[in-house]
Amino acid sequence: MNVENSVMVYIQQDAGKIAEVSLELVSKARELADELGVSVSAALFGEKVAGELERIAGLGADRVYLVEDPKLRHYTPIPYSKLMIHVIREYKPQIVLYGATTGGRDLAPRVASRLRVGLTADCTDLKIGDHVQKEVEYRNILYQIRPAFGGNIIATIVCPEHKPQMATVREGVMRMNPPDTSRKAELVRLSSPLGEGDFPTEILERVMEEKTVNLKGANIIVSGGMGVGTRENFSLIRDLAEVLGGEVGASRAAVDAGLIGKEHQVGQTGTTVRPKLYIACGISGAIQHRAGMDGSARIIAINTDPEAPIFSIAQYGILGDLSEVIPRMIKAYKARV
Numbered sequence: 001m002n003v004e005n006s007v008m009v010y011i012q013q014d015a016g017k018i019a020e021v022s023l024e025l026v027s028k029a030r031e032l033a034d035e036l037g038v039s040v041s042a043a044l045f046g047e048k049v050a051g052e053l054e055r056i057a058g059l060g061a062d063r064v065y066l067v068e069d070p071k072l073r074h075y076t077p078i079p080y081s082k083l084m085i086h087v088i089r090e091y092k093p094q095i096v097l098y099g100a101t102t103g104g105r106d107l108a109p110r111v112a113s114r115l116r117v118g119l120t121a122d123c124t125d126l127k128i129g130d131h132v133q134k135e136v137e138y139r140n141i142l143y144q145i146r147p148a149f150g151g152n153i154i155a156t157i158v159c160p161e162h163k164p165q166m167a168t169v170r171e172g173v174m175r176m177n178p179p180d181t182s183r184k185a186e187l188v189r190l191s192s193p194l195g196e197g198d199f200p201t202e203i204l205e206r207v208m209e210e211k212t213v214n215l216k217g218a219n220i221i222v223s224g225g226m227g228v229g230t231r232e233n234f235s236l237i238r239d240l241a242e243v244l245g246g247e248v249g250a251s252r253a254a255v256d257a258g259l260i261g262k263e264h265q266v267g268q269t270g271t272t273v274r275p276k277l278y279i280a281c282g283i284s285g286a287i288q289h290r291a292g293m294d295g296s297a298r299i300i301a302i303n304t305d306p307e308a309p310i311f312s313i314a315q316y317g318i319l320g321d322l323s324e325v326i327p328r329m330i331k332a333y334k335a336r337v
């Protein structure tokens with residue numbers, strides 16, 4: 001199999017734990033590579049991470065380029081960008097995908113600027129298509145699709161003249177395929193091109209804040225918006241989430257107004273979620289909010305405004321005041337269980 005022209009994914013890890021977004025991107029890379037008739041490769045750097053090969057293969061990678069070194073246990077910009085540039089120069093992928101995480105957003109621009117190639121941040125979709133520019137036709141290039149101008153338009157961005165075409169993609173946007181355990185990938189162990197001088201910084205201590213909200217993993221999310229009115233009223237949203245065994249979400253307007261913490265925000269600049277049930281309470285349904293939840297299996301909307309856009313994507317709409325509707329829902333639910 002030709003190793004050049006692959007669709008490559010940067011596999012983000014920390015202390016041996018692979019970021020979920022990287023696995024989502026391997027699934028997406030498989031889809032793009034099948035359309036292009038090329039292979040999927042993955043770049044993985046860390047300490048004792050070779051054991052992740054099977055998982056990455058199961059999602060669609062054909063080849064994993066691996067550099068293991070105890071000094072690579074955590075991400076630091078200079079060694080990681082040097083390794084990524086080395087792998088790209090050596091194996092010449094046509095597309096490289098990164099998770100739009102803090103680390104991915106730090107790494108990808110460094111690589112792009114060194115290789116003098118384009119980079120589109122925060123894509124919400126990726127497709128393959130043709131493009132004509134100044135009478136030159138470019139075939140099978142990457143359409144890098146993302147909201148622009150405050151979410152008012154969806155822009156398709158192309159970088160046809162320089163390879164690789166690179167994009168970062170937000171967590172939860174691409175679907176992770178069910179793993180195929182029969183799939184195998186070739187492990188290509190690379191000797192590290194890094195010297196002592198490539199580690200100018202050292203991590204002495206890491207202070208981690210415990211994650212208390214798990215919107216991505218929730219089957220049920222009850223979200224509140226500006227219609228909730230006050231910080232105190234958010235207890236209604238929490239109560240409903242609690243009886244249903246769900247998580248509490250929020251619109252950005254509710255977060256900005258200080259009704260609830262940012263870690264609860266759903267949407268374009270918050271978390272992208274796909275729960276089995278999403279209950280939107282007092283949320284109008286602006287496009288930036290919908291971008292983060294319209295993949296939910298079932299949507300219930302509670303709103304006093306019959307014209308609220310959220311009703312256009314909800315399977316069930318309740319026209320009414322949430323301060324009356326929610327207590328009745330809780331009562332009805334408790335009566336049935």
Ligand SMILES: Cc1cc2nc3c(=O)[nH]c(=O)nc-3n(C[C@H](O)[C@H](O)[C@H](O)COP(=O)(O)OP(=O)(O)OC[C@H]3O[C@@H](n4cnc5c(N)ncnc54)[C@H](O)[C@@H]3O)c2cc1C
Pocket residue numbers: 150151224225226227228250251252253254265266267268269270271281282283284285286287288289292302303304305308320321322323
């Ligand atoms: C670049 C950019 C990124 C953004 N990212 C996000 C994002 O990630 N997530 C996000 O949510 N937004 C985002 N926004 C903001 C978005 O455009 C909206 O402003 C926001 O989603 C509106 O929040 P809301 O629906 O809570 O408030 P509103 O639009 O004010 O809607 C409140 C709703 O509550 C209803 N209501 C009022 N009282 C009651 C009641 N008692 N009972 C029931 N219903 C009631 C009203 O009819 C109304 O529909 C972004 C905007 C920009 C420009």
